[in-house]
Amino acid sequence: MKINELYQQISLLLQKSFIDNPKNEAAILICFVLNIEKKDFILLQNERQLTNKQIKQVTKLAKERLKGRSIAELINKKDFYDLEFFVTKDVLIPRPETELLIELTLPLFKKDQEIDILEIGVGSGAISLVLATKFINAKIDAIDISKKALSITKINIIKNNIQIDKINLIKSDFFKFSPKKQYDLIISNPPYIPQKEVENLIKNKIVSDPKIALAGGKDGLVFYKKLKEFGLKFLKSSGFIVFEHGIGQREDIKNIFGNDFKIECFDDLAGIDRAFVIQK
Structure with missing residues (x-):
């Protein structure tokens, strides 16, 4: 499975559960698991093949998101003012x-x-x-x-x-x-x-x-x-x-x-x- 395929799958999963901005959150979770920047996500989404382990990690995080956990909590990162925490x-x-x-x-x-x-x-x-x-x-x-x-x-x-x-x-x-x-x-x-x-x-x-x-x-x-x-x-x-x-x-x-x-x-x-x- 390529990045874009997983992106569409996770976006749909989040959308069905009425998550605000599901496409953005799907991209954030994928970038976190792959340890890449958003710009790299855009460049690689139609090319890079994902491992089964990576697919499982992203899917697991998405399911945790559906349980009410925030994106920031899942990726252990949050920007505030001009600093990152x-x-x-x-x-x-x-x-x-x-x-x-x-x-x-x-x-x-x-x-x-x-x-x-x-x-x-x-x-x-x-x-x-x-x-x-x-x-x-x-x-x-x-x-x-x-x-x-x-x-x-x-x-x-x-x-x-x-x-x-x-x-x-x-x-x-x-x-x-x-x-x-x-x-x-x-x-x-x-x-x-x-x-x-x-x-x-x-x-x-x-x-x-x-x-x-x-x-x-x-x-x-x-x-x-x-x-x-x-x-x-x-x-x-x-x-x-x-x-x-x-x-x-x-x-x-x-x-x-x-x-x-x-x-x-x-x-x-x-x-x-x-x-x-x-x-x-």
């Missing part, structure tokens, strides 16, 4: 909409300014690593309750040639975290989906991310209530908190932070309410 089932896969947090943060400080940053729930390290490349004199503390997530972040620090002592990785439950300093910036893409909704998403194979990275308590707001309390104590005067939130949570979050902070709300490129920038 190693990812697994143990971390939240970085989403394009989360890049808005980077865009909102960049104008807040000068590139060479000495600032202290805290990321809550570092996951794969996507946000912290990008900020480390943008703010050259920043000192970053990155916490996560998951030891596996911190290990993956460390892999990505090395993978992206980030100075190893620029990001301080801390294993901690945010609800028990009590640092010995204050921060100029606190940033997070927290768990904000209500518990029951997360259970349905996982049950229906809509998401395959770790439950702990998604579930924000009964109403999805438990993190924000703690974040306000934390910010009052550990955010420097005139410092910023930048974070993502879910659809329909904007007014509730405004009420949580009340009159203690200056509040700005932002939509993503799709026009969906997505993020806050809050200043002390």
